Structure formats: C-alpha cells, structure tokens
Amino acid sequence: MAKMYGATVVNVERCKGCNLCVVACPLHVLALTTKEVNRKGYNYAHEVLADTCTGCASCATVCPDGCITVYRLKSE
Amino acid sequence: MADQEVTLMKGNEAIAHAAIRCGCDGYFGYPITPQSEVLETLAAQKPWETTGMVVLQAESEVASINMVYGGAASGKKVMTSSSSPGISLMQEGISYMAGAELPALIVNVMRGGPGLGTIQPSQSDYFQACKGGGHGDYHLIVLAPSSVQEMADFVDLAFELAFRYRNPAMILADGAIGQMMEKVMLPPFKPRRTEEQIIKECPWATTGRIGGRKPNIITSLELRSEEMEIINNNIQKKYRECEEKEVRFEEYLLDDAEYAIMAFGSAARVAKKSIDNARAEGIKVGLLRPITLWPFPTKEVQRLASKVKGILSVEFNAGQMVEDIRLAVGGGIPVQHFGRLGGIIPDPDEVVEALKRMF
Amino acid sequence: MTREEIIEKGQVVYKKPTLLNDVPMHYCPGCSHGVVHKLVADVIDEMGMTEKTIAISPVGCAVFAYKYIDVDWQEAAHGRAPALASAVKRLWPDRLVFTYQGDGDLACIGTAETIHALNRAENITIIFINNAIYGMTGGQMAPTTLLGMKTATCPYGREVSLHGYPLHITELAAQLDGTCYVTRQAVHTVAAINRTKKAIRKAFEYSMQGKGSNLVEVVSTCNSGWKMSPEKANKWMEENMFAYYHLGDLKDNGIDSK
Incomplete structure (x- = not known):
C-alpha cells in the first residue's frame, strides 16, 4: 500500500508562535520551541515528530502568516 | 449643441x-x-x-x-x-x-x-x-x-x-x-x-498592475514621523511652485486709480458697476479681481498697495479675503472690508457709499 | 525516508501564496486577518487577475493590507471603502474591485456606504472581517459586539439598555435587491478555511460576471482584543459568535442567473 511521507519547513523568522499549526496538526508533528526564540522573541513552530507527518498541510493552511511550506512524497 | x-x-x-x-x-x-x-x-x-x-x-x-x-x-x-x-x-x-x-x-x-x-x-x-x-x-x-x-x-x-x-x-x-x-x-x-493614455500619463494611479509592473498604492497614511515630514515637505514644495506659477487675476481701471476695490466672483461684478458709478462722480477707483483665490495674488496686491491710497475688499461675507489682503499689504495703507451677509447681494451704490465713508 | 529526501523529491503541497509578499504582517499572533489575506491572495492569483485587480483597504487593523498583497491598492477613509470601490468599478468595469473591511469600518461608520453600494448592485465584492471589536484602536465595543461581551468601552459587558443590540448587517445585506451573493464564513479550521476560499472565489467571479454586489463575512477572532490565546479565541468564537452569527450562505442569486 502506498504511504504518504510529509515534511514541513517553517519560516522561523516569520513565525509568531501563535500555536494554531500545533493545534491543527492531527498527528502532533509540530510544537513550539520552549527555549529557542526567533529574532522577534517568539517561540516558533518546529517538527517534533517528523516521521509521522503525512503532508496533509493542515498546519500550513491555518497558519495566519504563511510561514509553513509542506512537501509530500508518495511511496509505493 | x-x-x-x-x-x-x-x-x-x-x-x-x-x-x-x-x-x-x-x-x-x-x-x-x-x-x-x-x-x-x-x-x-x-x-x-x-x-x-x-x-x-x-x-x-x-x-x-x-x-x-x-x-x-x-x-x-x-x-x-x-x-x-x-x-x-x-x-x-x-x-x-x-x-x-x-x-x-x-x-x-x-x-x-x-x-x-x-x-x-x-x-x-x-x-x-x-x-x-x-x-x-x-x-x-x-x-x-x-x-x-x-x-x-x-x-x-x-x-x-x-x-x-x-x-x-x-x-x-x-x-x-x-x-x-x-x-x-x-x-x-x-x-x-x-x-492606455491614462496608464501612460498617470504611472502612479491604481489601474491594475498591467504589464506586471510593481503595485501602486494610494494612501495618505505614514506612521513614521520622519517619512511623514518628508511627504509633507514635498507637498509644501509643490504648493510653493504653484504659488510661483499659477496666480491668476483680472485688473479693471487700475492704471490711474487712487483707490482699489478687491472682489472675487459675483462680488467683482457688483464692484465693476460700483467703480463705473464712482468714476462718474470723479473718484478714481479700479478693481483687482483674484481669479485664483489660492494661490492668492499676493505680489499683485503688494504692487497695488504701492500705488493706491487704500483698498476696499468687497465680499458677500463678514470679511474673509480681507485678511489675505491685509497680510499682503502688511499695514502700509488702510485695507477695509464691506460685505453683506445672509445671502444679500449689495447694491453697487452701497459699495460707493462704503468707499466714501471709509477713505 | 529522510526529511531531506521528502523535500528534495516530494511535491510542494502548500506554500505561502505568490501574491503574499515577504513583508512580515503587523497582525497579532494568531489573527484571522492573515488567513483571509492568504485566501484573497490565492484567489486573485488562481483567477489570473493579478494585473487587473484594484483593491480598497479600510481604516482599522487591515489598513496596511496594501503592504502584504501585491496588487494595486487604495487606502480609504474610515468606512468609505465601498464608495471608492463603486467609482473604481464603474470607471474600470473590467477590473476586479473589492474592499476589505472590519466590523467597525463596515457596520458602524460606513453603514451608509456599505448598504448603498450593495444595494446599487455595484459589481464589487466586500470582504467583511467580523471579530466583534475595534482591534486597531485597542479593543473598544463594535456594532457587532455580542451582548455580555466585555470590551474597553463596555468593560462590564455589552448591555441592551446601554448599547443596544449587535447589528446583523449581513442579514440586512441579504435583504437588499442589489446583492447577488451574501455569505458568512469562518477561518478557524481547515474545512472552514477551504469553504471561505470557495466563497471568496465565487464572490469575485460573480462580480466579474456583472451579477451584482457580493458580501463575504468572515466571523473572526481578535485574540488580543478578546484577551485570549489564539486557540481559546477560536473555541470562544465557535461557542459564542456562531450562536449569534450563523455560518453559511444567506443568499446566492448567482446560480440561477446566466
């Protein structure tokens, strides 16, 4: 059966740490950093369960700032 | 037609x-x-x-x-x-x-x-x-x-x-x-x-980004004070150029005038008749009619002030343009105002009477 | 399969809209404006209207919309955007003309301009962000503020005896003969966002087809003004705003007409 592999790339400097992508991800791939901040001082979204991402793009769709690019690869 | x-x-x-x-x-x-x-x-x-x-x-x-x-x-x-x-x-x-x-x-x-x-x-x-x-x-x-x-x-x-x-x-x-x-x-x-002409003649206008040009933005907003001052200074520069080049006025019987009336619009029509009537009585008076109220014909008023003994501003108001005339004259000669209010157009003879009374 | 492989060999399934430029938006973290901006940018691009769009921004939080979406913009005085749009569309009939306005701008100071532009059947679209508060000025009561809702100018909650009722301006718009398509959407979930995008596309298409005026209300959050996290604001909106502002199409005359 084909499996979907996904990856997200977060534009860290554009991210405001609103957490909406984290909530939107059905597979809990993303989380906000707890210590690291970007130049504006925001904790930013990053992948914590990268292997489970299917590239559904829910995170990117709800992101108000267009910070997330999503890639998807289908593997037979 | x-x-x-x-x-x-x-x-x-x-x-x-x-x-x-x-x-x-x-x-x-x-x-x-x-x-x-x-x-x-x-x-x-x-x-x-x-x-x-x-x-x-x-x-x-x-x-x-x-x-x-x-x-x-x-x-x-x-x-x-x-x-x-x-x-x-x-x-x-x-x-x-x-x-x-x-x-x-x-x-x-x-x-x-x-x-x-x-x-x-x-x-x-x-x-x-x-x-x-x-x-x-x-x-x-x-x-x-x-x-x-x-x-x-x-x-x-x-x-x-x-x-x-x-x-x-x-x-x-x-x-x-x-x-x-x-x-x-x-x-x-x-x-x-x-x-096509509009797009060519008004490259600043929001006509759509035809040809893939950069977006045009029409706004009066600028939150950065330094930028806002530059914008204001540019606008003021434009006004100075306008004051230099665009003053328009009409003169009527000013060559030998000892007194001048200044009036614009309808009031200037009344003033012309008043001047004719006054001249019939031997009063040498002429008219300076600003056609552009802004830019105001300041230099022309100053030139006039060096020739006449007094200026009467005739307006259908309580005295508004007279302030600009006084600013231009700077106190050298008397500048008076005659006006009617409430929508009344003065009779030419009222103006002549005012002229006699004030000077 | 490594992350690098997926990025290298995979397809891009989502990226920032081409028409949304790289300038960071001034909106608060989690603000609905950003989502709607993305949708508007995508729809203009997908319709191939980039070179033919003239957009009107309001006074309020979205005043700087012109900094973010790469089309021609006019910035209107508070509430007057529909008047600008009416003239622009009449003078440039083949352009896509839309306004982007908030509740204070559209439903309060600009009520007359809104109602009359819509009722004149101007072939424009009004995108209406309703977050029930004045965001830019610091969270004051809006005409759409819910009863009981606390704002800076109704700190004890909106009361009928003091402030009257929240205004259902979208229902009012649906009653007007000049409107073609009137809908109320939201952008709190992926499904809702997809529906809103379809609604914006439909409204833009109707306006280009000369079918009359279109109003797309997006019930939105103002987490700063509401003093909640973006996540909580979405929940609060679902529980409170949707009860008063029901989602869905209020009118769609575009389907029947040719």
Whole structure:
C-alpha cells in the first residue's frame, strides 16, 4: 500500500508562535520551541515528530502568516 | 449643441456641459440647492451614451467625495459639485485627497451659512476653501468664476491644474453665478483619455498592475514621523511652485486709480458697476479681481498697495479675503472690508457709499 | 525516508501564496486577518487577475493590507471603502474591485456606504472581517459586539439598555435587491478555511460576471482584543459568535442567473 511521507519547513523568522499549526496538526508533528526564540522573541513552530507527518498541510493552511511550506512524497 | 455656438444657460448647467466636453470621466454628486442643476443637467444629457462619462447620484456628499477619491486614485478625471453644507461634509475626503496627492475637481456653489443657513448666494466659504477646510497642512487650488462663461472655462482649467500638481482643485462659485443665465460659448469637445493614455500619463494611479509592473498604492497614511515630514515637505514644495506659477487675476481701471476695490466672483461684478458709478462722480477707483483665490495674488496686491491710497475688499461675507489682503499689504495703507451677509447681494451704490465713508 | 529526501523529491503541497509578499504582517499572533489575506491572495492569483485587480483597504487593523498583497491598492477613509470601490468599478468595469473591511469600518461608520453600494448592485465584492471589536484602536465595543461581551468601552459587558443590540448587517445585506451573493464564513479550521476560499472565489467571479454586489463575512477572532490565546479565541468564537452569527450562505442569486 502506498504511504504518504510529509515534511514541513517553517519560516522561523516569520513565525509568531501563535500555536494554531500545533493545534491543527492531527498527528502532533509540530510544537513550539520552549527555549529557542526567533529574532522577534517568539517561540516558533518546529517538527517534533517528523516521521509521522503525512503532508496533509493542515498546519500550513491555518497558519495566519504563511510561514509553513509542506512537501509530500508518495511511496509505493 | 454644436461646437463653438453661443447659447444661454445657467452657470450650473455650464459646469455640466463643460465637464462632458472636456473629457471628464466621472461625476459623483448629491442634490443640494443652489447647485442641483449640475447633476440634473448631466442626468438629462446622458453622457454615458456619448462620451462614456459615468454619472452617479451618491447617497451623501460623504460618499460623493469618496467616490471622487476612488476615481481620482485610479487616474480618471473625476469631479463632484455641492453647496456649502455639502462641502462641509466633504472635508474629510478632500483632506485625504490632498494627502494622497490626487487630482480632482470640486465645485462649490456657495450659499449663506453658518449651519443650514440660507439658499441665497454668499461667499462665506472663502476660509474653508483657501485655508484648508479639512485637517492637516494642505491647500486646494481655488478658482473663482465671476460669469457663466468662466464657469464653463474653469472646468477644463481646474482639471489641468489638478493633474499638473496632483492636487484637488475647487471652483468656488456662488448661488448667483450658479443660478444666473448668461450667454456662454462652451469649450470645444475633447475626447476622454483612453485607458492606455491614462496608464501612460498617470504611472502612479491604481489601474491594475498591467504589464506586471510593481503595485501602486494610494494612501495618505505614514506612521513614521520622519517619512511623514518628508511627504509633507514635498507637498509644501509643490504648493510653493504653484504659488510661483499659477496666480491668476483680472485688473479693471487700475492704471490711474487712487483707490482699489478687491472682489472675487459675483462680488467683482457688483464692484465693476460700483467703480463705473464712482468714476462718474470723479473718484478714481479700479478693481483687482483674484481669479485664483489660492494661490492668492499676493505680489499683485503688494504692487497695488504701492500705488493706491487704500483698498476696499468687497465680499458677500463678514470679511474673509480681507485678511489675505491685509497680510499682503502688511499695514502700509488702510485695507477695509464691506460685505453683506445672509445671502444679500449689495447694491453697487452701497459699495460707493462704503468707499466714501471709509477713505 | 529522510526529511531531506521528502523535500528534495516530494511535491510542494502548500506554500505561502505568490501574491503574499515577504513583508512580515503587523497582525497579532494568531489573527484571522492573515488567513483571509492568504485566501484573497490565492484567489486573485488562481483567477489570473493579478494585473487587473484594484483593491480598497479600510481604516482599522487591515489598513496596511496594501503592504502584504501585491496588487494595486487604495487606502480609504474610515468606512468609505465601498464608495471608492463603486467609482473604481464603474470607471474600470473590467477590473476586479473589492474592499476589505472590519466590523467597525463596515457596520458602524460606513453603514451608509456599505448598504448603498450593495444595494446599487455595484459589481464589487466586500470582504467583511467580523471579530466583534475595534482591534486597531485597542479593543473598544463594535456594532457587532455580542451582548455580555466585555470590551474597553463596555468593560462590564455589552448591555441592551446601554448599547443596544449587535447589528446583523449581513442579514440586512441579504435583504437588499442589489446583492447577488451574501455569505458568512469562518477561518478557524481547515474545512472552514477551504469553504471561505470557495466563497471568496465565487464572490469575485460573480462580480466579474456583472451579477451584482457580493458580501463575504468572515466571523473572526481578535485574540488580543478578546484577551485570549489564539486557540481559546477560536473555541470562544465557535461557542459564542456562531450562536449569534450563523455560518453559511444567506443568499446566492448567482446560480440561477446566466
């Protein structure tokens, strides 16, 4: 059966740490950093369960700032 | 109506016909006495079927002026007309247009105020027209017609100046000029500019990013004070150039004059008759009629002040232009004001009496 | 399969809209404006209207919309955007003309301009962000503020005796003969966002087809003004705003007409 592999790339400097992508991800791939901040001082979204991402793009769709690019690869 | 034919019509009607003929793209207005014939004439002429000019009766003067803002921001030749209380409502939009540097024509057929006032003619909006009216440091280019012919002629001139300086221009008429019928030769037909011409001539306008050019933004907003000061300084620089180049006035019997009357619009017509009457009595008096109220003919007034013994400002108000005359003269000779209020047009002999009384 | 492989060999399934430029938006973290901006940018691009769009921005939080979406913009005085749009569309009939306004701008100071532009059947679209508060000025009561809702100018909650009722301006718009398509959407979930995008596309298409005026209300959050986290604001909106502002199409005359 084909499996979907996904990856997200977060534009860290554009991210405001609103957490909406984290909530939107059905597979809990993303989380906000707890210590690291970007130049504006925001904790930013990053992948914590990268292997489970299917590239559904829910995170990117709800992101108000267009910070997330999503890639998807289908593997037979 | 054929080209270059002399005809009889009201000043308000002349504005409407001239607008169609000078290639105006859009008129947005709201009824108010004594200027409603502008919109009525346009509606009757149906220019949307001939030149393609848009004519729209808006829901208010506030909407009218903001339609003008939108149209002007898209590079089109657009106008509105109203009378004093309506012009008060438009001040927000006028200030925004001055701030965003947009060319447009606003016609004010003045009536007496303050408040709802009267529908009779007055010149009591001189301050409002020339000293800002709305908020912020800005000027309108203000033309004061004193005949129906000038009502017709100034439409094209006002558009020309508005586009040259990217600033709103105002025709400051009054109920007498608006309602009065006089013979007039309408300007020749000039086609509306094509969309291609507009895009070429107004590269700043929001016409859509045709050809993939960078977006154009029309705004009067800038939150950074340093930038806002630069914007203001550039606008002021434009005003200084306008003051240098665009002053217009008329002189009448000033060569041998010992006294001068200054008056604009309808008041200048009364003044001319007064001057004829005074001269019949042996009083050597002449007229300086500012055609542009802003820029004001300051230098001409100063030149006049070096020749005459006194200046009488005749206005249909409590004394507004007289302040600019006094500023120009700077106290060298007496400058007096004579005016009637409430929509009353003074008799020429009243003016002669005032002249005798004051000097 | 490594992350690098997926990025290298995979397809891009989502990226920032081409028309949304790189300038960081000034909106608060989690603000609905950003989502709607993305949708508007995508729809203009997908319709191939980039070169033919003239947009009107309001006064309020979205005043700087012109900094973010790469089309021609005019910035209107408070509430007057529909008047500008009316003139622009009449003077440039083949352009896509829309306004983007908030509740204070559209439903309060600009009520007259809104109602009359819609009722004149101007072939424009009004995108209406309703977050029931004045965001830019610091969270004051809006005409759409819910009863009981606390704002800076009704700190004890909106009361009928003091402030009257929240205004159902979208229902009012649906009653007007001039409107073609009137809808109320939201952008709190992926499904809702997709529906809103379809609604914006439909409204833009109707306006280009000359079918009359279109109003797309987006019930939105103002988490700063509401003093909640973005996540909580979405929940609060679902529980409170949707009860008063029901989602869905209120009118769609575009389907029947040719």
